[in-house]
Amino acid sequence: xxxxxxxxxxxxxxxxxxxxxxxxxxxxxxxLYWYRRVMGKEIKFLLHFVKESKQDESGMPNNxxxxxxxGGTYSTLKVQPAELEDSGVYFCASSRWTGNTEAFFxxxxxxxxx
Amino acid sequence: KQEVTQIPAALSVPExxxxxxxxxxxxxxxxxxxxxxQDPGKGLTSLxxxxxxxxxxxxxRLNASLDKSSGRSxxxxxxxxxxxxxxxxxxxxxxxxxxxxxxxTFGSGTQLTVLP
Numbered sequence: 001x002x003x004x005x006x007x008x009x010x011x012x013x014x015x016x017x018x019x020x021x022x023x024x025x026x027x028x029x030x031x032l033y034w035y036r037r038v039m040g041k042e043i044k045f046l047l048h049f050v051k052e053s054k055q056d057e058s059g060m061p062n063n064x065x066x067x068x069x070x071g072g073t074y075s076t077l078k079v080q081p082a083e084l085e086d087s088g089v090y091f092c093a094s095s096r097w098t099g100n101t102e103a104f105f106x107x108x109x110x111x112x113x114x
Numbered sequence: 115k116q117e118v119t120q121i122p123a124a125l126s127v128p129e130x131x132x133x134x135x136x137x138x139x140x141x142x143x144x145x146x147x148x149x150x151x152q153d154p155g156k157g158l159t160s161l162x163x164x165x166x167x168x169x170x171x172x173x174x175r176l177n178a179s180l181d182k183s184s185g186r187s188x189x190x191x192x193x194x195x196x197x198x199x200x201x202x203x204x205x206x207x208x209x210x211x212x213x214x215x216x217x218x219t220f221g222s223g224t225q226l227t228v229l230p
Contacts, residue, residue, distance in 0.1 A: 004157075033218075042222045043205075045219070059217070102148065102160050103160070104160060105150070105159075107157035108157050
């Protein structure tokens, strides 16, 4: 069984540009989460999908961030326009059932905004 | 607001030693607790998941305990090896059925180095 896959693994963009991160969850996992770790901080929750529906986006920092999960399969996280403080590692995770199962994480996308 | 603390922030031990990593959380109303391992530049690997009704879980040389009422968990690593060197993270999922009940709250991690 393939794990959670994230693309790209690294991205370096200039301030003001747009970047789109992609996450492919484990097949059959309805729950998909985005988290991020900025320099020196803990990993923080961004948002949660159940299938194609956003269940909780309370962690999204501002409206420059847009997440989608078309068809309830893969998800994208777009940052537009990117700011310096958006630099960090963005993790995607998936789980089969809400609440009571393990969350499996991807390898993360390291985003650097210069 | 749930806060998760991991002590120590860094730990260096000689190979073969048994060690304990600590995790504490401020709100005991948790659904489960998960321990992860992160290698440099890599993603998070799930090590153990403990449900709130459980006291411990074991996998190989790893044993995780949970004392929900006191807000504590420990990860015990037996006979440590250089390959165990990594950052160990604990994360808790709160009780409840609302949307916020499904997210994990992470500690800042313990960076473990096992010296050969």
